[in-house]
Amino acid sequence: MNPLHSLQQRLTHWLHPPHPARRLESKPTIPHSIMVLFIGISLTSVLGYRFYNQPQLKEGTRAPKSVWASHDAEVVDQELTDEQRKAAQAGLVQVLQIDPAVNQEIQTALEKFLTEVETLRATAGAFPFVEEDVLSLPTQRFLRASSAVDWQMVLSSVTQSTETEAEAIAEPVSSPSPALPRLRQVLSLSAGESMPQPQAALAPSNASRSLAMQQAIAELDLYRQQEGDQPIETLLKTIAVVRDSYRQAQNRLQSNEVDSVQYDYQVTLLDMRDQAWVETQDGLRIIVNRMLAQGLPPGLPAELKQNAIMVQSQTMLPDGTLPLATALLAEMIKPNLTTDKGETKRLAEQAAEAVEPVVYMVAQGELIVRAGQEITRREFVLLDEFNESRRGVDWQGLAQTGGLVVGSMGIFWLAKRRFGVRLRCRDRILLCLLSLSTPLMMHLQQNNLAAVGLLGSSFFSPALAVTHITLMTGLSIFSATPWTTAALMSWESILAGAAGGIVAAVVAGRLRSREELALLGGAVGLTQGTVYFVVTLMWSSTAGVIWSVILPAAAIFGLSGLAWCIVALGLSPYLERLFDLVTPIRLAELSNPNRPLLKRLSTEAPGTFQHTLFVATLAEAAARELHCNVELVRAGTLYHDIGKMHDPLGFIENQMGGPNKHDEINDPWCSATIIKKHVSEGLAIARRYNLPEALQDFIPEHQGTILISYFYFQAKQRAQSEGIDVEEAQFRYAGPIPQSRETGIVMLADACEAALRSLKDATPETALSMVKKIFRARWQDHQLDESGLRWEELPTIAEVFVRVWQQYNHQRIAYPKAALDPQPSQSSA
Numbered sequence: 001m002n003p004l005h006s007l008q009q010r011l012t013h014w015l016h017p018p019h020p021a022r023r024l025e026s027k028p029t030i031p032h033s034i035m036v037l038f039i040g041i042s043l044t045s046v047l048g049y050r051f052y053n054q055p056q057l058k059e060g061t062r063a064p065k066s067v068w069a070s071h072d073a074e075v076v077d078q079e080l081t082d083e084q085r086k087a088a089q090a091g092l093v094q095v096l097q098i099d100p101a102v103n104q105e106i107q108t109a110l111e112k113f114l115t116e117v118e119t120l121r122a123t124a125g126a127f128p129f130v131e132e133d134v135l136s137l138p139t140q141r142f143l144r145a146s147s148a149v150d151w152q153m154v155l156s157s158v159t160q161s162t163e164t165e166a167e168a169i170a171e172p173v174s175s176p177s178p179a180l181p182r183l184r185q186v187l188s189l190s191a192g193e194s195m196p197q198p199q200a201a202l203a204p205s206n207a208s209r210s211l212a213m214q215q216a217i218a219e220l221d222l223y224r225q226q227e228g229d230q231p232i233e234t235l236l237k238t239i240a241v242v243r244d245s246y247r248q249a250q251n252r253l254q255s256n257e258v259d260s261v262q263y264d265y266q267v268t269l270l271d272m273r274d275q276a277w278v279e280t281q282d283g284l285r286i287i288v289n290r291m292l293a294q295g296l297p298p299g300l301p302a303e304l305k306q307n308a309i310m311v312q313s314q315t316m317l318p319d320g321t322l323p324l325a326t327a328l329l330a331e332m333i334k335p336n337l338t339t340d341k342g343e344t345k346r347l348a349e350q351a352a353e354a355v356e357p358v359v360y361m362v363a364q365g366e367l368i369v370r371a372g373q374e375i376t377r378r379e380f381v382l383l384d385e386f387n388e389s390r391r392g393v394d395w396q397g398l399a400q401t402g403g404l405v406v407g408s409m410g411i412f413w414l415a416k417r418r419f420g421v422r423l424r425c426r427d428r429i430l431l432c433l434l435s436l437s438t439p440l441m442m443h444l445q446q447n448n449l450a451a452v453g454l455l456g457s458s459f460f461s462p463a464l465a466v467t468h469i470t471l472m473t474g475l476s477i478f479s480a481t482p483w484t485t486a487a488l489m490s491w492e493s494i495l496a497g498a499a500g501g502i503v504a505a506v507v508a509g510r511l512r513s514r515e516e517l518a519l520l521g522g523a524v525g526l527t528q529g530t531v532y533f534v535v536t537l538m539w540s541s542t543a544g545v546i547w548s549v550i551l552p553a554a555a556i557f558g559l560s561g562l563a564w565c566i567v568a569l570g571l572s573p574y575l576e577r578l579f580d581l582v583t584p585i586r587l588a589e590l591s592n593p594n595r596p597l598l599k600r601l602s603t604e605a606p607g608t609f610q611h612t613l614f615v616a617t618l619a620e621a622a623a624r625e626l627h628c629n630v631e632l633v634r635a636g637t638l639y640h641d642i643g644k645m646h647d648p649l650g651f652i653e654n655q656m657g658g659p660n661k662h663d664e665i666n667d668p669w670c671s672a673t674i675i676k677k678h679v680s681e682g683l684a685i686a687r688r689y690n691l692p693e694a695l696q697d698f699i700p701e702h703q704g705t706i707l708i709s710y711f712y713f714q715a716k717q718r719a720q721s722e723g724i725d726v727e728e729a730q731f732r733y734a735g736p737i738p739q740s741r742e743t744g745i746v747m748l749a750d751a752c753e754a755a756l757r758s759l760k761d762a763t764p765e766t767a768l769s770m771v772k773k774i775f776r777a778r779w780q781d782h783q784l785d786e787s788g789l790r791w792e793e794l795p796t797i798a799e800v801f802v803r804v805w806q807q808y809n810h811q812r813i814a815y816p817k818a819a820l821d822p823q824p825s826q827s828s829a
């Protein structure tokens with residue numbers, strides 16, 4: 001194959017792809033060149049509005065001559081004043097307020113924690129449990145919390161020493177008193193601990209005892225020596241009871257009966273002296289109240305918060321509890337300051353109002369600018385005040401705008417060809433009006449891209465609508481660029497509107513009900529508001545921008561997107577009528593069998609109506625398989641034969657087995673005229689009922705210019721006997737042949753309907769062969785040349801038709817004759 005020819009084929013396929021949205025392109029009432037010129041001039045005129053009154057002597061240029069003030073003047077630089085007020089409003093520090101709910105939450109958590117610890121301490125018992133001159137605090141802590149093994153070793157050591165001493169001072173005939181050994185056994189058993197072997201106390205491992213254990217044994221021995229056996233026995237019993245209570249508190253803590261904030265904190269507080277615990281409770285409450293009273297802002301670094309807690313704790317807590325309090329409170333205390341939106345907004349407004357207007361004063365005869373001097377902001381404003389800025393049309397700016405408009409139109413044309421959308425003259429006018437509405441609305445500080453996207457997607461195609469919105473966004477950004485003075489709208493407004501417009505363009509063309517479109521309006525509004533909020537925050541000059549100022553503006557902008565979608569939904573029916581447009585929703589409404597015209601068809605021509613339903617089933621299945629416009633095919637098929645109502649009995653499907661009208665006429669030329677008349681009459685009825693042009697196209701195109709072969713061959717036989725000539729054109733429909741894939745499919749379905757109905761016991765292979773034969777005849781008759789259907793697609797359509805025919809012609813069970821006779825009841829039997 002020639003490479004150049006292959007490239008040409010690929011380019012042709014790219015520019016003319018098969019697409020379900022192809023529509024009939026009727027002859028334009030306005031030449032394309034004039035339409036393109038009109039659209040280009042209109043868009044350039046509206047988008048280039050700011051170039052009509054541009055100053056030649058503006059800031060940054062050089063003055064061609066010296067200019068003096070002709071009179072006293074006091075000029076306000078409104079643009080600079082607005083910028084300064086906006087900066088003052090956006091840069092204001094947020095006003096914070098204490099959140100009582102957070103304070104209450106923190107104080108409740110602290111009180112819960114203290115209550116839990118108090119409960120555990122009550123279970124463990126008072127501490128110290130004996131006077132400090134009896135046992136030191138470290139020894140009491142060790143004896144209360146030591147393990148069972150350590151406690152057994154202490155008992156063994158104390159009781160063993162007592163027995164040895166008793167034996168040394170007793171008379172030889174005397175035996176040692178059994179009191180202390182029994183005491184050791186009782187104390188061990190009362191504590192739930194196993195008795196250690198006596199040798200364990202004297203084992204060499206005693207040399208490696210901990211200092212705490214050695215200190216405890218030493219203090220107990222000293223107490224025994226000073227007070228005697230009875231006091232030491234009482235003291236050991238007391239220690240055993242305390243150990244049992246402490247073990248219960250530990251078990252309760254470990255069993256999670258108490259919802260502790262931190263296990264380690266509670267264990268530490270459990271070993272604190274009672275007086276220190278009371279002081280710690282009071283100190284923790286005072287510290288928390290002070291920290292919450294001064295307030296903690298969001299985002300406060302953890303190190304700063306910890307330092308503040310340490311400063312507060314140094315004078316409020318007992319010695320040794322400072323690390324505990326710092327860690328505990330750092331975990332509990334969290335930011336309690338929130339933004340006071342109302343006060344922040346009020347102060348922001350006050351800050352904006354407090355900005356003095358930028359005023360330039362000049363006296364009569366005072367030099368404003370010297371020749372050759374670079375013009376500053378002040379000098380430009382004064383020159384503009386005295387009409388010396390030489391305002392006029394900026395032809396260069398208009399030329400640039402025109403160039404961008406022409407380029408955008410070229411891109412749109414390529415997209416139109418690529419997506420296979422054919423536009424009529426009225427479609428181009430509507431697109432031009434939608435395009436012009438965007439910059440016109442921007443003059444009123446409104447962004448209607450959401451409405452433009454929704455209407456464009458519903459009327460034409462989502463892909464073309466997205467292209468349109470993208471191009472209009474680019475042109476709007478160009479128009480909003482502040483070359484000289486104030487722009488139409490802020491960039492964040494344009495970008496947010498473009499986001500909403502793209503969402504509407506992508507989704508609207510795929511929706512099939514007004515309810516879904518209403519929900520789409522909510523999604524568009526949410527998208528616009530979110531994008532506006534995010535973009536504004538990103539472009540803000542300060543990190544602490546006031547949310548109370550931006551958030552309401554974003555909400556209002558989101559509501560405007562929803563409002564524009566509502567406006568588009570309200571305008572849609574009027575635009576459909578005015579510009580003869582079809583949308584999926586309107587096609588669904590027109591396909592309702594309760595429509596007056598369809599009800600009339602089912603009543604006046606019931607056979608034709610049944611024929612229409614089967615053709616619609618065939619065509620709809622094929623359109624879905626080829627990704628064509630299914631809604632358009634369904635609606636167009638339902639109306640394609642409405643012209644048969646002019647003479648229902650002239651068509652065999654309405655004769656219901658009665659006499660054939662054409663046998664009585666016995667004139668093939670007259671019969672052909674009656675048959676062909678259902679096309680012209682159908683168009684007349686369609687116009688009378690205001691059917692869209694897209695549906696009217698199905699009426700002539702489903703017949704194309706095919707030959708009415710039955711009466712043509714009848715006429716030829718008669719002509720041979722009478723010796724006259726028969727013109728084939730007299731027996732052909734007037735056309736045109738199908739101009740879209742949708743009407744081409746309906747032509748094939750209409751041609752196969754009667755043939756498929758006539759097949760009863762035929763196999764699918766026989767039916768497929770017959771359908772392909774009909775298709776080949778239509779193809780060879782050049783009926784599908786302009787439809788966009790390709791030869792390789794015809795077998796697919798044929799298979800779909802046969803599959804639908806099989807579904808309608810499925811086998812049924814033959815009931816025996818006896819099953820149809822009335823059966824006697826059991827009672828009668």
